[in-house]
Structures are given as structure tokens and as C-alpha cells.
Amino acid sequence: MNCSDWEQEITAESESVALEEHLRTCGHCRDFAGEVERNRAALQAVEIHPTAFDAVRLRVLNEIRAKKQRGAWWAWSAVAAAACFAILCAAVVFQSWKNPAPPKPLIATKNPPKIERTPAPGPPVMRAHHRVHHHFGPVTASAGPAHNPEPLVVKMLTNDPDVIIIWLVDQKGDSL
Amino acid sequence: MADFRLTADDAGQPAGLIARAKLGDLDAFDQIMRLHEKQVLMTGLRLLGNMEDAQDAAQETFLRLYKSLNRLPDVLEMKSWLYRVTVNICNDVHRQRGRRKAEPLTGPEPVSSHPDPEKAWSEVERERLVEMALQTLPEKERAAVVLRDVQGLSTREVAEILGSSEVTVRSQISVARGKLKKFTDRYLRKRL
Numbered sequence: 001m002n003c004s005d006w007e008q009e010i011t012a013e014s015e016s017v018a019l020e021e022h023l024r025t026c027g028h029c030r031d032f033a034g035e036v037e038r039n040r041a042a043l044q045a046v047e048i049h050p051t052a053f054d055a056v057r058l059r060v061l062n063e064i065r066a067k068k069q070r071g072a073w074w075a076w077s078a079v080a081a082a083a084c085f086a087i088l089c090a091a092v093v094f095q096s097w098k099n100p101a102p103p104k105p106l107i108a109t110k111n112p113p114k115i116e117r118t119p120a121p122g123p124p125v126m127r128a129h130h131r132v133h134h135h136f137g138p139v140t141a142s143a144g145p146a147h148n149p150e151p152l153v154v155k156m157l158t159n160d161p162d163v164i165i166i167w168l169v170d171q172k173g174d175s176l
Numbered sequence: 177m178a179d180f181r182l183t184a185d186d187a188g189q190p191a192g193l194i195a196r197a198k199l200g201d202l203d204a205f206d207q208i209m210r211l212h213e214k215q216v217l218m219t220g221l222r223l224l225g226n227m228e229d230a231q232d233a234a235q236e237t238f239l240r241l242y243k244s245l246n247r248l249p250d251v252l253e254m255k256s257w258l259y260r261v262t263v264n265i266c267n268d269v270h271r272q273r274g275r276r277k278a279e280p281l282t283g284p285e286p287v288s289s290h291p292d293p294e295k296a297w298s299e300v301e302r303e304r305l306v307e308m309a310l311q312t313l314p315e316k317e318r319a320a321v322v323l324r325d326v327q328g329l330s331t332r333e334v335a336e337i338l339g340s341s342e343v344t345v346r347s348q349i350s351v352a353r354g355k356l357k358k359f360t361d362r363y364l365r366k367r368l
Contacts, residue, residue: 011353012346032357039356040325042299042306046218048227053213056231060209060238061202068200 007032198245205245209238212255215327216262222322223266225311233265240265259327259337263319270315302360309359313352320345321352 003026009019010033023030154167196204216237220230240261241254248257310318316338323334324345335345 007354008350011357012350035357035360036353038302039306039353039360042303043222043310043322043325045299045303046221046326048214048217048221052227052231053210053217056213056217056234056238057206057209059231059235060242061206063235063239064202064205064242 003028003032010036194245197242205242208241208254212258215255216258219259219262219322219327220266222307222310222326223263223318224269225307229269233262233269236265237262256333256337259323259329263323263337267315267319302364305360305363306356309356312359313355316340317348317352317355320348321356324349325353 001022006019006022006026006029009016010029023033151168151170154169156165156167158165193204193207197208213234217230217234220233220237221227224230224233237258241258244257248254310322313321319338320334320340323329323337324331329337331342331346331349334349335342338345340348
């Protein structure tokens with residue numbers, strides 16, 4: 001091992017007996033070890049004035065207090081916003097209760113006509129010894145509501161209970 | 177578990193102090209800061225090389241501690257946690273400002289009151305040289321040598337804080353000491 005190798009042993013804080021023996025005999029490595037030790041002592045020679053500590057603690061505590069205050073401000077803002085929203089909702093509900101919305105128009109019919117279903121027209125019956133009668137169109141009852149239907153009466157209620165709109169329409173939906 | 181972890185008794189911070197701080201008691205947190213301020217500020221000063229940055233780093237470290245009080249898994253791990261956070265913050269500062277080039281040495285004035293002014297001047301000069309040399313080291317080596325030689329932690333403790341193996345840390349410390357030695361030699365030879 002040369003001195004360069006021993007220097008690595010020195011910086012690595014080797015506690016080997018061989019290193020101790022080498023240091024006894026080698027002035028260069030002794031100087032090297034002394035320099036390393038002096039550098040370490042220089043590293044440890046830190047004197048910090050107490051005011052530096054006080055300043056750090058003061059800054060930390062002030063920062064924490066400021067954050068707490070900001071947090072409290074946000075909390076109060078949130079509470080105030082929630083209160084405003086609740087008041088607004090209450091006002092809307094109160095207003096709608098005081099002035100109810102107009103009722104939906106009711107559509108009513110008077111004497112709704114009965115719709116009689118006619119049987120589906122079957123094929124014409126053909127008999128050999130009779131004349132064939134051709135019917136065009138379905139065969140329905142000769143008399144009944146379908147031929148003379150009663151009009152539908154549509155009654156529309158308005159906001160004003162004294163005003164009722166009555167609308168007469170026929171079965172086809174045309175106004176009369 | 178590392179040997180250097182504080183117990184509640186030797187730290188002088190009974191569980192009640194921590195519990196009060198968790199509840200927002202700033203006096204209790206102030207007491208906790210007093211217990212650890214030297215450790216944090218001195219580490220920051222050595223890692224960053226100037227008091228202003230070191231105070232900023234210490235402030236940030238304690239603010240993070242305050243935020244993390246409820247999340248710390250074990251109050252007894254506070255010391256190693258503080259070392260880890262301080263080192264990380266200082267590394268961030270270093271990365272932000274870039275590696276500071278070693279300024280040309282303007283020697284401090286000799287200390288006339290010292291029995292041997294020449295020796296006193298040399299010691300002050302060496303302190304400054306070592307401080308400058310530290311700033312030229314890679315961050316891992318710088319943190320390892322500061323925790324080992326300034327804070328006096330064992331290699332195992334340093335490895336645990338830095339998240340490295342003991343072998344790696346031992347190598348980093350050895351290399352860092354060699355670099356410091358070369359740096360101081362270069363300036364001291366120039367002076368001679």
C-alpha cells in the first residue's frame with residue numbers, strides 16, 4: 001500500500017492496527033490525518049448567535065398565527081355565504097307561498113259521447129240465386145251517435161273564477 | 177431502529193407537550209422548536225453556507241413539522257424526521273440557486289486578541305475555506321459529511337436519514353473528506 005491508499009483509510013476512519021502502525025512511521029500520512037482532523041474541527045466550529053434562533057421561532061409562530069387568521073377568515077366567509085344563501089332560499093319559498101302559481105287549466109267534457117264500435121266489415125255474402133248487392137264502405141248502424149254526434153264541451157278554467165271559457169267542438173275536433 | 181432516536185424523557189418533551197402542540201397550543205410548539213432549533217439551524221447553515229438561507233430553511237422545516245404533527249407516525253422519530261426534512265429543503269434550495277461557485281478568498285482580519293494571531297487567523301480562514309468547500313460538494317456527499325462530522329451522527333444513523341446503505345454513506349463521507357482536504361490545501365498553498 002502506498003500513501004494514497006492509506007489516505008483513503010484515513011478519510012474512511014479506519015481503525016485498523018496497520019493504519020496506526022503506518023501513521024507512526026509516515027510523516028506525510030500523519031500530516032494528512034492532522035489536516036483532516038482540523039477540517040472536521042473547523043466544520044464543527046459553528047457559533048450561532050441566540051438572536052438567530054429567536055428570529056426563526058418568531059417567524060414560524062407569526063406564520064402559523066397568520067395562517068390561522070386566514071383560515072378563520074375563510075371559515076367566517078363560508079358561514080356568511082351559507083347564511084346569505086339560506087336567507088335567499090327562505091325568501092323565495094315565502095314569496096311562492098304568498099303568491100301561488102296559477103292553476104293549470106282544467107279540460108272537462110260534458111256528456112262525453114259513447115263511442116260505439118262497429119264490427120269490422122266482413123266479406124260480402126254472395127248467394128247464387130240472389131242479386132249481388134255491392135256495398136261501398138262499412139256497414140254501420142243506421143242511426144246512432146256516430147252519425148249525429150253530440151258536440152264536445154271543453155270547459156277551460158281561468159285564474160278568475162268568474163271567467164270560464166267554454167269551447168264546443170265536434171267529434172272530428174272542428175270548432176262549432 | 178436507530179439508537180439516536182430521542183425518547184420522550186431525554187428530549188425533554190413529554191407526550192403532553194406534543195399533544196398540546198397537536199391541539200394548536202403555540203406555546204407547546206415553541207418549546208418543541210427550542211429543543212430542536214440548534215440541530216435544524218446548524219445543519220441548514222452548514223448545508224447552505226449562509227445564515228439567511230439557513231434561517232429560511234429552518235423556518236420551512238418547522239412549518240412542515242407543525243403541519244405534520246398529526247401525521248408523524250411516532251413522536252420519538254421527530255429528530256430523524258427533522259434531519260431528513262432539513263436536508264431535503266436545503267437540497268431544494270441548492271438546486272434552485274444552482275451550485276454556488278467558490279468565491280475568491282478574501283482573508284479575514286487577524287485576531288489580535290488571540291495569543292497566537294497567526295494561528296487564530298489560520299483557524300478562521302480554515303473555517304471559511306471548509307464552508308466554501310462544502311458548497312462545492314455533490315448534495316449527497318455534503319449531507320453525509322455534515323450529518324457525520326458536524327452533527328456527530330453515526331454512519332448507520334446518517335444512512336437511515338439519507339435513505340442509503342451504510343457502505344454508500346461511508347464511501348460518500350470518505351470521498352467528501354478527501355475533497356475538503358484538497359480544497360483547503362489548494363488555498364493554503366496559494367497563501368504560502
